[in-house]
Amino acid sequence: MSDRPDFDPSTLVIHSNRSYEKQSNSILFPIHQTATYIHESVGVTKGYGYTRGANPTVNALEQAIAAVEGTASALCFRSGMSAITTLCFGLLKAGDHVLLSDVIYGGTARLFHQVLGHFGVAYDFVDTASVEATEKAIRPETRLLFLETPANPTLKISDVRALSDMAHRHENILVAVDNTFLTPLLQNCLELGADISMMSTTKYIDGHNATLGGSLATHDEANTERLRFVRKIIGSIQAPFDSWLALQGIKTLPARLAMHCNHAMQIAEWLEKHAHVARVNYPGLESFPQHALAAKQQKGFGGMMSFELKATTEQTLHFIEALKLCTCAESLGSVETLVTHPATASHCDMPLEERDRLGITDRLIRLSVGLESPKDLIADLEQAFKAIFG
CATH class of the missing domain: 3.90.1150.10 (Aspartate Aminotransferase, domain 1)
Structure with a gap:
């Protein structure tokens, strides 16, 4: 079920969840280029304490992405790879097993080959174009099915709905989709049954080669808060200026x-x-x-x-x-x-x-x-x- 207003996409990206700056009524949400925030009194803030945890400009972009994803909230990161890394750090532990599309962005493969494998996370690459082959590769310890569809660079397609239905028949398997090539406007993977939507916002969301960024969105608020916590700990939040530029890009x-x-x-x-x-x-x-x-x-x-x-x-x-x-x-x-x-x-x-x-x-x-x-x-x-x- 989508939480998006009943707007056409061109209206949705401009007006839905739009944030305004109240002091001057600027039509563009401002860049909050700050590391820290004044406490109104000891322990009392306006919701922001340190930009590693949250920032108003980043939050404005998160609201815009949540609007197109159809979720209550979203999270933005320094890059697409930092979004995937935070996802794995937040939801996996040593001994867990991950299945990944065999045709996938090289950086994602390197993350598992050269980083996560050293922390005891097992993984296999499988032809996710075949639901049967994917199901055969599932282990008792499999916790995540990570799809990229269309795949980079062969454009191979994985059936998100069929794979999600299959994975959810097994216990404790989440389905995440790298949706960078299409964005939710051309393929809403959450509506197709996936648990987590990931994008490199560097690409179509920005659209102008101006920023680095990544995003995660899910309907599971507990997982959102877990990922928000891990993002704060490892410092992978997107920069305010990059968020501001991406806010302009998403409108078109x-x-x-x-x-x-x-x-x-x-x-x-x-x-x-x-x-x-x-x-x-x-x-x-x-x-x-x-x-x-x-x-x-x-x-x-x-x-x-x-x-x-x-x-x-x-x-x-x-x-x-x-x-x-x-x-x-x-x-x-x-x-x-x-x-x-x-x-x-x-x-x-x-x-x-x-x-x-x-x-x-x-x-x-x-x-x-x-x-x-x-x-x-x-x-x-x-x-x-x-x-x-x-």
Whole structure:
């Protein structure tokens, strides 16, 4: 059940849960760039004591994110990875077991491989596109199923409702979803049955490559307070200025997402017909293996895609370098179109054999389609093809 007002998304992101500053009636909530707060008397505050615990500007962004998530509250963090780290520190203990999507952001994999494993948290990667395979991988000590859908960078889809129903038939398993690629406006994973929604707000929530941030949202207020406590202890709260900038970005989220989806579809259709493209991973294409599931589970196909060239690794790298309008840079979800080479960036730590098995080959290119004219983006891609292949 959603707690959101019955607003269309474009109204929701501007007005729902909106906070106002009372002293001057500024239409923009101000930046509370402060480390500490004056006590009205000993032990008496206005709800804020130290910014490591809470900050009014951060809270304003949390209210805005809660509005789109449909939850009573939300929590914001220094980055998407700090949100995932806080989630794990707050809800797991030594001896617990976690199942993760086999195709997942490289930073999430590194967190488990190089950090959490040292604290006695066991984990396995499983093909969460298969409910049956996921259920077979569950252990008595499994406490968390962490999904990323669509997955980075192959866009593989996991059925959130089916997996959540399956996990909840077992005792004490929570389902968390990295929803960075779509946001709740295109895929509300809590309404689909997941327990926790996670986003890197650096991406589509901000939308302008201006901030680092992450968020967690859940209907379980006890878990929210536990995560709030752990965030305070480890100091992973988002910075006030980053929160203020993200507050401005979220107001245009529905308009931007509509353009991202529209532009991405045009480019995916063009790439699919290109002689030098072996395959295009975009859920909006009917040729995408899980197109029907994406259409059922999502309210749009998003701005993310990847495509594999009919080329050598060297030619693939030269193709990326030949692009002029599409910018080679890490991250995604911004107004600028960004291109990355997952094999040497986000998934560089993964062994070659494992990458190839998952479809993350040396010839795979990830494209975060921005708000530039699709005609101009296609022209840029075409000139890069001609530069490499003639």
